[in-house]
Amino acid sequence: MKPFLGLCGFFFLLLWGGPAQAGEVIRFWQFWPEDWLQEPLAQFEAETGHKVVLERLTWGDGFNKIVTALAAAEAPDIIELGSTWVAGFSGQGGIQPLEVEDLKPKLNLWRPTSFQGRTYAVPWTLSTGALFINQDLLEQTGLPPPTDWKQLKEVSEAMQGLGPGIKGFGLKTGSYTTWQKFLPFVWSNGANLLEQGQPKPTDPAFLQALEFYASLVPSSLLDDNLMVRKAFAQGKLGMMLDEPGQIAQFLKERPELRILVMPQPKSPYTGKSIAFAGGQMLAVTKDAKNKEAAQALIRFLVRPEVVQQITQRITTLFPAYKGAALDPFYQQKHPELLVFLTALETATSPEAHPFWIAIQEAFSLQLERVLYGLATPKEAMDLALRDMLFGLNSNKPASASAIDPLTLPWGWILGTPLGLWVLITGLRMRRDWARSPLRRGYLLRQWRYQWNTFLFLAPWLFVFLTFSLYPIAYSFFMSLTWYPAASNEVPLWVGWSNYMELLWDPHFLQAMKNSLIFVAGTVPVILMLALFLAVVLNGNLALRNFYRASYFMPVVASVMVIATLFFELYAPQGLLNGFLGMIGLGPVPWLKDPAWALSSVMLMNIWASFGFYALMLLAGLQAIPEEYYEASSLEGAGKLRQFFTITLPLLKPTLIVAAVMDVILAFQVFGEILLLTRGGPMRTSETAVYFLYETAFHKQRMGYGSAAAYYVFLVLLLFSLGQFWLGREKKSKE
Secondary structure, X not given: OHHHHHHHHHHHHHHHOHHHOOOOEEEEEEOOOHHHHHHHHHHHHHHHOOEEEEEEOOOOOHHHHHXXXXXXXXXXXXXXXXXXXXXXXXXXXXXXXXOOHHHOOOEOOOHHHEEOOEEOOEEEEEEOOEEEEEHHHHHHHOOOOOOEHHHHHHHHHHHHOOOOOOEEEEEEEOOOHHHHHHHHHHHHOOOOOEEOOEEOOOOHHHHHHHHHHHHOHHHEEEEEHHHHHHHHHOOOEEEEEEOOHHHHHHHHHOOOOOEXXXXXXXXXXXXXXXXXXXXXXXXXXXXXXXXXXXXHHHHHHOOHHHHHHHHOOOOOOEEOEOOHHHOHHHXXXXXXXXXXXXXXXXXXXXXXXXXXXXXHHHHHHHHHHHHOOOOOXXXXXXXXXXXXXXXXXXXXXXXXXXXXXXXXXXXXXXHHHHHHHHHHHHHHHHHXXXXXXXXXXXXXXXXXXXXXXXXXHHHHHHHHHHHHHHHHHHHHHHOOEEOEOOOOOOOEEOOOHHHHHHHOOHHHHHHHHHHHHHHHHHHHHHHHHHHHHHHHHOOOOOOHHHHHHHHHHHHHOOHHHHHHHHXXXXXXXOHHHHHHHHOOOOOOOOOOOOOOHHHHHHHHHHHHHHXXXXXXXXXXXXXXXXXXXXXXXXXXXXXXXXXXXXXXHHHHHHHHHHHHHHHHHHHOOOHHHHHHOOOOOOOOOOOHHHHHHHHHHHOOEHHHHHHHHHHHHHHHHHHHHHHHHHHHHHHHHO
């Protein structure tokens, strides 16, 4: 008996920790390769007795994963955040305030970590930008390197005339890049986008910086970060603002490229040069089990000797601690990076604000309008001020009441239809039971049969109720609330306010319009191409099976692969623009021109989709009896008449199904927009599904995004019902 009790005690200690499990388990989500942190974390575990569990995020979906984890109350103890993310998470209660006053004299860039007088994150690694200059092009101009704005414009215009296709300066655009590259000009000129939480885009110094920035457009390449860097590497661009990691990249890929790196040019009006500083911050989430252990790990990670183990592996980032420029790693091994470390001493970041994403989105939209020549700086910034004030007011609604979803009678909400069916069925069966005693045996057999049927269906019903019906019902509930995903608050009940607001939201209406244009521009073309191809492949064609497989290949390929292919195809020096150059036409910024962006994505969708519908229609063609064609041939009908009198009528059911499927998929297009344009420029390619994705996850307005999803569902339902109704009406007339 004693050995048995001893064995039980051993397993009890093993399961419950016992003395062998000292310290806490700290879950840490970060963006670096895990092997980079294994050695320092092993040291931390040895010093403290805590256990650190690492998980790596990606910059592509890390933000969304953090939001989802916070919404589900399953977030880790420590998360690594981008510097502009901190205020949004702190303002909504997703991360906890920290007691780190003793670290502030030791580290740089505390501005984005503070909100309402409290500190919510600790700077870990930082980065900034500088001016990259192609020395060969600069020497051809005969001008000195630019040190202020006026010289920058002069050199840019001189480089513009050095040869065909050469641009002087790279104006980078994109969801984050547009405002990040422009705001340093504002700060250098003594202005700010936000001051004490209030937008100031119409101040004279701000407009002065914007007018200069717009004056660079005629001699600049206006494109996204990747294309600007590619043009610089090819010697087609003279200057650009970029990050330190590009030096090593160019040395590796283009060793013949002679690069001069200088501080960002100064404002001639203030004599200042203030660069943009961003970085990675460490924060403790609201779900952290042990705040003290989490803070101990943060303090360990920001030690100079620890953070150096990351920053000395990759030259894109620098340690946040002050005096990093004196490190022998930079003084002796990488002196070319000292210009960035010097810039970090005066660099800054936007003022922290919980609604920063909405603010920068409204500002970026109007900034792009200026760059594309669609508005003057004054007109655009007046509109930006209006939109930013609206964004600041989109916090908790005045007429709202807190409601905990856990207290809702979900059994009644979800069970009412089922309960009514059970009640009605029970009353009918009771009536039949009482009507005739002779039928009771029959009814018992029927009940037994129905009960057995229910038992067999129970697994499917459980999956359907749990993973389909419940999410649908809960998302509808969310659409009636105001609920930031990362918040630790319960949803606020607003009723139909989200639905009413969407009807007047110009961005949502534009997104719905873009989706309708996408459907109207792709579905008919796809179906016509698919029908033509199906008819051709249904004939006696040599290598028929090879062609069938070839046209189906884009369907098998990932949308990311196809998007990468078309991204290169649409590049300023890509195949399409190369062909246009051969016939004497200028290059077209396919993905950056508001007139071409949506059409370019539509072209990609058509190319990637019509092969699938061609095979679907081919299957329908092969189901048509050959006797019909033989009989019509005896009557003298030609191929064209057979097509319109036999093929199309008999193929109509397949065409209707294909049309319904393509309309649904086209209206729900998302991956292509995310990978190619991210809704830009100026929202001209933003579709309804991308709008609700940005609203729900990036702006963290889950209720508003859920309401938008139900509008999308309603439109698709009407589309589908209308198409089926038209098909049945034509069939009845026939």
